[in-house]
Amino acid sequence: MFRYAVLTLLLVTAPMCAVAKSPDHPLLSRFPEARATSYQQVSFERFALPTGLPPEEASMTFPELKLIGDMTRHTYRIRNTSTLKVYQNYKAAIERAGMNILFECSRDECGNQRQIQELGAKLAISNSVFTFWQDPYYILAEADEGKAHVAVFIGGDDGEAAVQQVIIEESQIRDDLIEIDLTYLDQPRELDTEIAVITPAQRARDHALLSRYPGARIRERTHSEYEHFVIPVSVVTASRNVDEFEKIELTGELTRHFYELNKVSTLKVYRNYTSALADAGFEILYECSREACGNSTEIRALGALIANTGNVYNYYRDPHYLVARRETVNGLAYIALFIGEYRGDTAVQQAVIETGPIEMGLVAVDSDLLHTELEESGKASIEGVQFDTGKSTIRAESKPALEAVAQLLNDYPELRFYVVGHTDDVGSPELNLRLSAARAESVVQALVKDHGIAPARLHSAGMGPYAPLASNTTEDGRSQNRRVELVSRLP
Known part of the structure; x- marks a missing residue:
């Protein structure tokens, strides 16, 4: 079994003055005085490590070694220390441990400015090295015939060095963690x-x-x-x-x-x-x-x-x-x-x-209740009108609700209505406005064609998401907001 030997960066290690909250990886200690500014650990992750430079000066496509394993990333900062000193200590520690160096580059050998920044960004947790790309060094090594890979990018800015460090360890995945009964x-x-x-x-x-x-x-x-x-x-x-x-x-x-x-x-x-x-x-x-x-x-x-x-x-x-x-x-x-x-x-x-089957006949729409609500508030929601998702097609189970509206119009021939469609806030306002208008018009056409209501008594309109009854942050609220209303019109 592969056992880690800690790679000590200096032959004589001085006590660390800055102790970061994030732990170092057991395989690799930090440079003395380094402080960890970010840390990430993910079990069984895909990751690609650069193994060379782009073939052309204008290219940002690096040859890569694609790995799957347990990934640990650190970003360290070291004040008043050159990138060369940090790099030489990393390389010496890697060589002392008998690791195989797969690729390394120094300063101008790492490409032009954009390529150097991209090289470091591939390792960085934040996907950017920001201004820490000057005097760059990069090294990629493997341990124990590929059971672990170490990649380090070192860049400087104004007398401070930043280290982007990635360690990928070979691991076995468990696939028995979910049960079906x-x-x-x-x-x-x-x-x-x-x-x-x-x-x-x-x-x-x-x-x-x-x-x-x-x-x-x-x-x-x-x-x-x-x-x-x-x-x-x-x-x-x-x-x-x-x-x-x-x-x-x-x-x-x-x-x-x-x-x-x-x-x-x-x-x-x-x-x-x-x-x-x-x-x-x-x-x-x-x-x-x-x-x-x-x-x-x-x-x-x-x-x-x-x-x-x-x-x-x-x-x-x-x-x-x-x-x-x-x-x-x-x-x-x-x-x-x-x-x-x-x-x-x-x-x-x-x-x-x-x-599976649905039990029908559980909801009844009362035309008298619709009339009472209209007299009290000037509008009433047509409960029970259902549409196909994202469409204006009225579903078959809407028949009792439409029959109740038709009965109301037949009982009170003086009534005229705006038929107003409303949606929730999922999707663009423009699409929802069109959908709400189309649904309102579908209700009008169903009342005219299937129930013989005079077209002049009904006028369709769509409000989209602009007049909600409840919050759109919950499914219950969104369900309340998807509705068609009757709004009283003057004769």
């Missing part, structure tokens, strides 16, 4: 006619079918007993509109989770999910990883369609995405997962959709 799928569900309120304790639970990754915490959980949901099964190309990407449209019980966890790579989380799904007999319908999921805009759009907040925020780096399906005694169970990273932390956007 198939007994859940063998239990027939009874339709519940009562609308249950999700308590805080319930919101803090995982889905019964799928456990979370150990150590993950729930940022958001939403649940709907019967919902229309669109699952992407292709790259969501930015030049297309929302209706043109390849997708699966489902209706059923929908549960979504937003998990966060620290210092675990997206690859490790993804491998555990795929292993658990394969063991449980799920069929993978679509998957993509990293660049195969598109550019940064397309990746964020893909994740946003799964996220219960409608946004993956900064968690779109190093992405993995999959859609899986399995038959159940009630129908089909679909699982969609989007996994992304930001600054060493990983987020999982998880959606579980269970298809």
Whole structure:
């Protein structure tokens, strides 16, 4: 087994005056008087270390050694010390330890200014060396036939040296950290006619079918007993509109989770999910990883369609995405997962959709209640009107609500209305304005064509997200804001 011998930078090491909060790596001590300004440790991570210089002066493309393992990065600052002195101590320590130097460069040998800055940025936690690129040195070495790699970039500015240090250690990944309980799928569900309120304790639970990754915490959980949901099964190309990407449209019980966890790579989380799904007999319908999921805009759009907040925020780096399906005694169970990273932390956007029958006849719209509400406030929301997601197509279950509005108009022939559509705040205001207007017009056309209402009595309009009833920061609030209202007009 590979055992680390600490590489001491000086033959006689002076006591350190500045003790940083971040620990040094066991393999490599810091230069005396160095202070750690940033530190990052990620388990089982992909990383590419430069092994040479770009072939052309104008190029920023470096030859690289691509590795997967446990990664530790430090940035150190050392006052009143030349970059040459720091470099010579690193190189001497590496040689004393018997490590194999794969590549090194000094000062002008490291390229022009832009190439030097890019070389250091590839190692830096902040993706930039800022002004610490002068008098540069770079060294890449391997220990014990590749079981560990050390890369160090040293640059100076105004008498101060900065060290960008990366250590990648060979490691084995565990892929047995997620469990699937198939007994859940063998239990027939009874339709519940009562609308249950999700308590805080319930919101803090995982889905019964799928456990979370150990150590993950729930940022958001939403649940709907019967919902229309669109699952992407292709790259969501930015030049297309929302209706043109390849997708699966489902209706059923929908549960979504937003998990966060620290210092675990997206690859490790993804491998555990795929292993658990394969063991449980799920069929993978679509998957993509990293660049195969598109550019940064397309990746964020893909994740946003799964996220219960409608946004993956900064968690779109190093992405993995999959859609899986399995038959159940009630129908089909679909699982969609989007996994992304930001600054060493990983987020999982998880959606579980269970298809099955819906119990009808639980909601009745009363035309008398509509009339009372209109007399009291001058407007009334048409409860029960449903549309396909992102469209103005009225769904079949909207029929009782439209019949109640038609009954109201027939009972009171003097009434005239503005039919006003509203949306939540997900997406651009321009698209939401058009969508709300189109939905209002669909209601008008349904009343005119299917119920014989005179067109002159109705006028459609769209308000988009500009007149919310509740906060758009929660799923319940967004659901309230997606509505169609009747607004009284003067004769």
